[in-house]
Amino acid sequence: MKAAQIPKPGADFEIVEREIPKPGAGQVRVKVQACGVCHSDLFTKEGVWPGIQYPRVPGHEVAGVIDEVGAGVSDWKQGERAGVGWHGGHDGTCVACRRGDFRNCKNMKISGISYDGGYQQYMVAPVEALTRIPETLSDVEAAPLLCAGITTYNALRHSGAMPGDLVAVLGVGGLGHLGIQFASKFGYKVAAVGRGPESAALAKKLGASVYIDSKATNAAGELQKLGGAQVILATAPSSKAMSELIDGLGPNGTLMVIGATFDPIEVTPPQLIFGSRRIQGWAAGTPADSEDTLHFSQLSGVRPMIETYPLENAAEAYARMMSGKAQFRVVLTM
Numbered sequence: 001m002k003a004a005q006i007p008k009p010g011a012d013f014e015i016v017e018r019e020i021p022k023p024g025a026g027q028v029r030v031k032v033q034a035c036g037v038c039h040s041d042l043f044t045k046e047g048v049w050p051g052i053q054y055p056r057v058p059g060h061e062v063a064g065v066i067d068e069v070g071a072g073v074s075d076w077k078q079g080e081r082a083g084v085g086w087h088g089g090h091d092g093t094c095v096a097c098r099r100g101d102f103r104n105c106k107n108m109k110i111s112g113i114s115y116d117g118g119y120q121q122y123m124v125a126p127v128e129a130l131t132r133i134p135e136t137l138s139d140v141e142a143a144p145l146l147c148a149g150i151t152t153y154n155a156l157r158h159s160g161a162m163p164g165d166l167v168a169v170l171g172v173g174g175l176g177h178l179g180i181q182f183a184s185k186f187g188y189k190v191a192a193v194g195r196g197p198e199s200a201a202l203a204k205k206l207g208a209s210v211y212i213d214s215k216a217t218n219a220a221g222e223l224q225k226l227g228g229a230q231v232i233l234a235t236a237p238s239s240k241a242m243s244e245l246i247d248g249l250g251p252n253g254t255l256m257v258i259g260a261t262f263d264p265i266e267v268t269p270p271q272l273i274f275g276s277r278r279i280q281g282w283a284a285g286t287p288a289d290s291e292d293t294l295h296f297s298q299l300s301g302v303r304p305m306i307e308t309y310p311l312e313n314a315a316e317a318y319a320r321m322m323s324g325k326a327q328f329r330v331v332l333t334m
């Protein structure tokens, strides 16, 4: 089989022939049909996540079909469609797991980081990482929903915003174009915040009722004119843009951070104290959350906008994603 692997931290992709892997006990083998290319794949590409063993195959937006089950697997069958997202497995025994908080498992595995992910024709995954895919979603549609989709969907539904509340989505990109759709379908009043006028028409088409150009106006001030945001879903990987928007929060408002970048967010204590505002982060969710995301997308018509590339062109696909110019999620097909 073909795999696109990273031989060592910071190195380029190489397309290699590998033996088709065998699933062990409690695992299945997935014949990969599509795998999304996510900004967080840079953790594997650049080796900035601790403890990665190389060579490593990235990919945590995997949609495919189970083609072999390992020993002791009874609830998944050969031929069944299955997805694998960021949540690549949990131990079931740590304190967080014993509290049912699998999302914060101390020994959580991440597909494409802890083990080889979906940039290959076949991958092996533990059963607790598997998501069922509804029939009406194609593989290339389902794949980006397993990280970009679940992250925006789950962050929003846990944000405390209620129907009718003003929710700002910072960034109209890979995460943002899904965040706007989910926020609109959840019944929020959606203000999309982007840099420049180009994204205005698209943001409105996706469900935003207001578009704020942060280059041309003071975006935080514009949000205050609308009463202040109950939630700002910060999708753009820019700590500077997030910092500039904090003053756009209304009383008890939350800056929900999902765009992963390494620069510090700057905020003064009074910005948080007066108005009882908070800053919170959110990472993906469990496979059950992924199934909720897929079902809601099926129900409401939320779909990712995608560009597809063949697996052989993984390097080009990754570069396209990193350029920030993709419209909007890049997906590899096998």
Ligand SMILES: [Zn+2]
Pocket (backbone or CB within 6 Å): 038, 039, 040, 041, 060, 086, 147, 148
């Ligand atoms: Zn991701």
Ligand SMILES: [Zn+2]
Pocket (backbone or CB within 6 Å): 090, 091, 092, 093, 094, 095, 096, 097, 098, 104, 105, 106, 107, 108
């Ligand atoms: Zn655990």
